[in-house]
Amino acid sequence: xxxxxxxxxxLLALGLIGVVLMQRSEGGGLGIGGGGGGAITGRAAATALGxxxxxxxxxxxxxxxxxxxxxxxxxxxxxxxxxMGETGAPAPAAPVAPGLPDAEGLLPPPAGDSAPLxxxxx
Numbered sequence: 586x587x588x589x590x591x592x593x594x595x596l597l598a599l600g601l602i603g604v605v606l607m608q609r610s611e612g613g614g615l616g617i618g619g620g621g622g623g624a625i626t627g628r629a630a631a632t633a634l635g636x637x638x639x640x641x642x643x644x645x646x647x648x649x650x651x652x653x654x655x656x657x658x659x660x661x662x663x664x665x666x667x668x669m670g671e672t673g674a675p676a677p678a679a680p681v682a683p684g685l686p687d688a689e690g691l692l693p694p695p696a697g698d699s700a701p702l703x704x705x706x707x
Contacts, residue, residue, distance in 0.1 A: 587655050594648040601641040608634050 587652070587659075590648055590651050590655065594645065594652060597641055597645045597648060601638070601645055604634055604638050604641060608638070
């Protein structure tokens with residue numbers, strides 16, 4: 586169910602973007618006022634696109650609220666820390682790059698040499 590609502594939500598978002606971009610600019614907010622001509626002209630076309638924009642926006646809000654309700658229902662009272670305890674095993678430690686200290690500040694032993702280091706007698 587969540588995937589269906591999410592797919593509809595994404596299609597509504599793309600449709601809303603397309604409808605808004607097709608509308609004629611009337612305010613000239615960016616200095617590029619809408620000139621005459623083109624396939625979408627006249628007051629009736631702007632009104633139809635305006636109505637379609639409102640319908641798509643209302644449907645987008647409804648799917649947003651629906652997705653929020655679904656997500657809240659699925660996560661009812663369960664925190665991330667509670668979910669981590671379900672596995673029973675701690676997360677594996679991240680490998681340390683050679684020459685860098687690990688989490689406790691200790692340097693790893695040199696690679697390929699298992700003998701302890703002894704000071705040089707110069």
